[in-house]
Amino acid sequence: MRRNLDLAYVVIGAGMSGILASIRLREAGHRNVTLLEKAHTVGGTWRENRYPGLNCDVPAHAYTYSFAPNAEWSSYLAPGPEIQDYFEDVTARFDLREIAHFGQEVDSCTYDDGVWTVTTKAGMTLEADVVITATGVLHHPRMPEIEGLESFAGTIAHSARWDETIPLDGQRIGVVGSGSTGVQLVSALADRASQLSHFQRSPQWIMPMPNIPYSEEQRAAFRKDPALIDAIRYDPEYLANVFRFTEGIIKPDSEEMHIIETIVRDNLEQGVADPVLREKLRPDYRAACKRLIFSPDYYQVVQQHDVDIVIEGIERVEPAGIRTKDGVLHELDLIILATGFHADRFIRPAVVTGRGGASLDAMWSSHAAAYNAISLPDFPNFFFLNGPTGPVGNFSLIDVAERQWGYIEQLLDKVTSGECAEICVTGEAMARYDEARTEAARGTIFASGCSSWYLGKDGVPMTWPWSYGRFAEVMAAPDFADFEMVDARLPA
Ligand code: NAP
Numbered sequence: 001m002r003r004n005l006d007l008a009y010v011v012i013g014a015g016m017s018g019i020l021a022s023i024r025l026r027e028a029g030h031r032n033v034t035l036l037e038k039a040h041t042v043g044g045t046w047r048e049n050r051y052p053g054l055n056c057d058v059p060a061h062a063y064t065y066s067f068a069p070n071a072e073w074s075s076y077l078a079p080g081p082e083i084q085d086y087f088e089d090v091t092a093r094f095d096l097r098e099i100a101h102f103g104q105e106v107d108s109c110t111y112d113d114g115v116w117t118v119t120t121k122a123g124m125t126l127e128a129d130v131v132i133t134a135t136g137v138l139h140h141p142r143m144p145e146i147e148g149l150e151s152f153a154g155t156i157a158h159s160a161r162w163d164e165t166i167p168l169d170g171q172r173i174g175v176v177g178s179g180s181t182g183v184q185l186v187s188a189l190a191d192r193a194s195q196l197s198h199f200q201r202s203p204q205w206i207m208p209m210p211n212i213p214y215s216e217e218q219r220a221a222f223r224k225d226p227a228l229i230d231a232i233r234y235d236p237e238y239l240a241n242v243f244r245f246t247e248g249i250i251k252p253d254s255e256e257m258h259i260i261e262t263i264v265r266d267n268l269e270q271g272v273a274d275p276v277l278r279e280k281l282r283p284d285y286r287a288a289c290k291r292l293i294f295s296p297d298y299y300q301v302v303q304q305h306d307v308d309i310v311i312e313g314i315e316r317v318e319p320a321g322i323r324t325k326d327g328v329l330h331e332l333d334l335i336i337l338a339t340g341f342h343a344d345r346f347i348r349p350a351v352v353t354g355r356g357g358a359s360l361d362a363m364w365s366s367h368a369a370a371y372n373a374i375s376l377p378d379f380p381n382f383f384f385l386n387g388p389t390g391p392v393g394n395f396s397l398i399d400v401a402e403r404q405w406g407y408i409e410q411l412l413d414k415v416t417s418g419e420c421a422e423i424c425v426t427g428e429a430m431a432r433y434d435e436a437r438t439e440a441a442r443g444t445i446f447a448s449g450c451s452s453w454y455l456g457k458d459g460v461p462m463t464w465p466w467s468y469g470r471f472a473e474v475m476a477a478p479d480f481a482d483f484e485m486v487d488a489r490l491p492a
Pocket of ligand 1: 055056057058138144145146176177178179180181182184200201202291314338339340341451452453
């Protein structure tokens with residue numbers, strides 16, 4: 001079948017998903033693909049996050065594009081800088097710099113009569129037939145509202161705005177926040193700080209996860225035989241863990257969730273000797289309600305004499321340090337805010353306007369959602385990768401994005417083959433999806449009574465609420481009855 005390979009594509013964001021979309025489009029022969037990136041280089045979250053101890057808690061060979069295996073990973077779980085290098089390397093291998101424009105933060109996407117006009121803050125204006133938004137989820141750092149923060153006489157750093165020149169050795173360091181980031185920072189800094197205080201508003205359940213380095217012999221074997229890499233990527237035990245985890249998420253009273261709860265409870269009981277410290281570290285909500293923390297050593301680290309777990313609550317910051325609600329002043333040289341991200345923004349603050357003036361902001365006024373996490377009514381040929389209501393959890397978002405791309409490709413086939421000029425979900429299908437999704441999301445472990453970045457403004461998890469198997473099935477074959485296909489360019 002002949003295909004139109006001259007459609008204009010704009011891909012927004014040169015992180016993991018945007019790199020994927022750009023490669024796939026060019027591989028399919030599309031000649032007019034533009035990749036816009038707000039920052040100075042590719043990498044997304046791995047470019048933004050460079051804090052000490054940054055590590056991916058998904059096995060490195062599973063957190064790799066299926067079409068670009070990497071024999072060089074140094075360990076089972078890769079350190080952040082290696083992942084950034086991988087994305088830089090893939091970008092070079094697939095010549096993406098030819099189509100990439102850096103320093104181009106998109107500030108509007110406007111649809112009119114079959115054409116998307118995309119503008120950037122730096123002054124670019126592009127016309128596109130198709131827009132792929134691959135802007136990521138966690139890229140607007142959340143600064144906590146703590147009284148007196150600006151009065152601190154030492155240094156304050158947010159984990160996602162890391163400055164490598166900040167002195168760490170021999171410093172009195174306070175880490176605020178106990179998500180994946182805070183826990184990794186504490187593990188990495190305990191031996192470097194003279195005193196480390198971990199301020200926890202909510203303690204976390206910790207899943208023990210050893211990290212094993214790969215030897216040079218193993219890497220040589222991976223280079224020679226890619227089947228060895230696949231054996232790790234598709235390791236039945238790893239996949240069984242992912243399956244157990246995603247089943248547990250959607251069925252909080254299932255055997256799978258009880259197994260997870262038992263593992264993390266045993267980890268706490270057996271991992272922390274001092275009963276007072278153990279109780280400080282015990283969460284009062286269910287395991288996996290917040291994103292589970294995977295750590296090989298957090299409990300060992302916090303038992304060191306120069307590490308302090310502070311659960312009294314922060315009253316305010318003073319020039320000399322953090323004063324907690326019990327009146328104690330914790331004197332510090334450096335405060336690290338591991339306080340997370342505004343996770344409901346996606347492409348926003350860019351202003352996105354669809355057909356008939358439809359406003360993305362208005363559509364997302366109660367919560368961000370997209371049909372099957374991909375499409376919105378009245379936003380023709382406008383697709384999300386790792387957008388709202390997609391699967392999130394302790395598994396590979398690269399696998400998620402690759403499956404989503406397979407779905408988008410099938411939608412695009414309708415356009416490139418000339419069957420239609422535009423495609424987007426119908427309003428009716430979107431409403432049906434949103435209702436069913438919201439209902440199911442209320443029953444997931446994420447809604448079992450804790451705060452987390454998974455929850456939307458309305459308190460309902462913004463995530464895929466069904467099994468990973470169902471996600472894979474849905475992505476494999478779009479239900480075209482749910483889509484509106486129009487030829488907008490026919491004369492009226
Ligand atoms: P996060 O999970 O949102 O955690 C933020 C932490 O800051 C929470 O402990 C929160 O406490 C605390 N906090 C926020 N505001 C506060 C305030 N005003 N006072 C005191 N504490 C405050 O953020 P994150 O740790 O950066 O992780 C975000 C996500 O990034 C993760 O869930 C994960 O998806 C991803 N990540 C992944 C990896 C990996 O290894 N793959 C590593 C790092 C991050 P409450 O819980 O009480 O709200």
